[in-house]
Each structure stands twice: as C-alpha cells, then as structure tokens.
Amino acid sequence: MVKNIFLAFGLTLPLIGCVTTTSPVATTKSYIVDSKTYQATGKSERIKTIVLHYTVSDNDRSIKTLTTGKVSAHYLVLDNDDDKIYNLVPENERAWHAGDGGFAGRTILNDTSIGIEIVNAGIAPEYKDALKNGNIDYHPYEHYVAFNEWQIKKVAELVQDITTRYDISPKNIIGHSDMAPSRKIDPGAKFPWQQLYKDYGIGAWYDAADKLAFMDTNAFAAATIPELKQQFRDYGYQINNSDEWDKASRDVVYAFQLHFRPRNPTGTVDLETYAILKALNKKYADTSDFY
Numbered sequence: 001m002v003k004n005i006f007l008a009f010g011l012t013l014p015l016i017g018c019v020t021t022t023s024p025v026a027t028t029k030s031y032i033v034d035s036k037t038y039q040a041t042g043k044s045e046r047i048k049t050i051v052l053h054y055t056v057s058d059n060d061r062s063i064k065t066l067t068t069g070k071v072s073a074h075y076l077v078l079d080n081d082d083d084k085i086y087n088l089v090p091e092n093e094r095a096w097h098a099g100d101g102g103f104a105g106r107t108i109l110n111d112t113s114i115g116i117e118i119v120n121a122g123i124a125p126e127y128k129d130a131l132k133n134g135n136i137d138y139h140p141y142e143h144y145v146a147f148n149e150w151q152i153k154k155v156a157e158l159v160q161d162i163t164t165r166y167d168i169s170p171k172n173i174i175g176h177s178d179m180a181p182s183r184k185i186d187p188g189a190k191f192p193w194q195q196l197y198k199d200y201g202i203g204a205w206y207d208a209a210d211k212l213a214f215m216d217t218n219a220f221a222a223a224t225i226p227e228l229k230q231q232f233r234d235y236g237y238q239i240n241n242s243d244e245w246d247k248a249s250r251d252v253v254y255a256f257q258l259h260f261r262p263r264n265p266t267g268t269v270d271l272e273t274y275a276i277l278k279a280l281n282k283k284y285a286d287t288s289d290f291y
C-alpha cells in the first residue's frame, strides 16, 4: 500500500528506505523525560467517585442513547442474565453522565468519576404522572421498579473492582441523585445500597447502634435548620444556606433518604433521618481526600 502511494507521486523505490529511518522529530528534542530518578509522594488517583444511574429505558434504547448521542457512561449493565458488562468509554476518558451538581466538595464530576448505567425503567409506568396532580411531591418506594438480582451482582462486582483499582472512599460511591438532587432521582429507592454494603463491602452505611444512639427526640427537636443543613453538607451533599426547608433543600433530603432510608423517602427530615445522618457523619468523619 505504502509503495503504491509513493509510486503514485512519482517517487522511486530507494526513497522509501529513507522514510523508514529515525524520525527527525525525535532527534531534535533537547531533553529526555526521566521518570525514575525522582518520585513524589504527594499524589492520588484522578478517579475519585463512582456514580450509579438507571437508564429509564430498555436494553436497545439504552444502547442507542448511550452510544450515538451526547450522553454516555463508562459502563452499561443491561438486564440480560448473561455475563457481559459493556465498556462504552475507556476509564481514562471522560464519559458524559454526571452533568451539573457536586458531591463531597467536588463539582464537574465527569472529570473525576466513573459512570455506570443500569438498565431499569425507574418509575413504574402507572406512576409516571403521579407528581403532576400536585398531591405528592416525591415518589414513594412503591413507585420504583426493582432491579434484577443478576444486575445487582454484576454492578457490585464491577464497583468492587473499580473501587480497589482507584482506592475510592466509601462515601464517594454515590447515586446520580446524591450529586444532583433537584434534577435526578436515579438509581432510585430500589437500588439496594444496604445489600451492597453488607454483601460486597461496597459504599457507606451507618452502624445500627450509632443510629439508635442518635434517636434522641429532644436533641432532634433542638436542632435548628442551619445545623441540620450543615450535617448534610458535612456528609457531602450540596445544600443551600436558606433558613427554611424550601423545595431545593427538601430535594436533598429526599436524595439522602433514597440512599439511606429508601423504604420511606419523603423529603422531610424526621427523627430517623436525623439519626441516620448523624450516625453516618460519626462513622465517616475525616475521610476527605481533597487536596
């Protein structure tokens, strides 16, 4: 092929021999990169967070959306009971899955996260319009579609693998809703975070004894809105400074409950939500790796 191209330009065969000698670019560089003599100790992985999603569509449409448009994810887990996970974007490149939002002091999470999409319908078809009549602000547990057990197993093993390779902190394994509470509710109330923690050692979960100790009615009644909001902030959530539980603030509470109290997500801070939040902050204090 090369020969033909050169012949087409009227060049003679001996010249081809010259082309294959050492490139002049390499010989004119004034330096070599020495990566052995000195090595720094102050460093960490660029990947800090794993963001889990559901696709709200079936296998075929999920594949099409995630491979032909502007949204993508590093990994796609279909709802087929086979042994495949699809890697759509190399881990060292940015996938476009996270969008606006932030968690644990980081924003622009596409820069520093791995995104995993799981095929799941999200809200069951009969409840899709449930928020439109204004009777409820948030979908309860029952409105969400369950994941298949084989999907959970695959996701868990994949997250385990990624977590080990990048040394990701438990708190930074999050749902899309955790980083964008006013825009997103995926992976939803039926994503089994507790099961992942218990069975695979993945992500963050509170200790039951801590939660029990914080189930203190008086302490909860005495906590001011700014104090409660600070607790959410301490854990990693982006929440505003307003002195009330406005919609944006309740969206954060709902996202927290989807993750840590999924059976009863309401958007309202109650005693149990307070106790779980305090228990998490006790267990995961000082785990920030933000330098």
Ligand SMILES: [Zn+2]
Residues within 6 Å of the ligand: 052, 053, 054, 097, 176, 184, 186
């Ligand atoms: Zn998502």
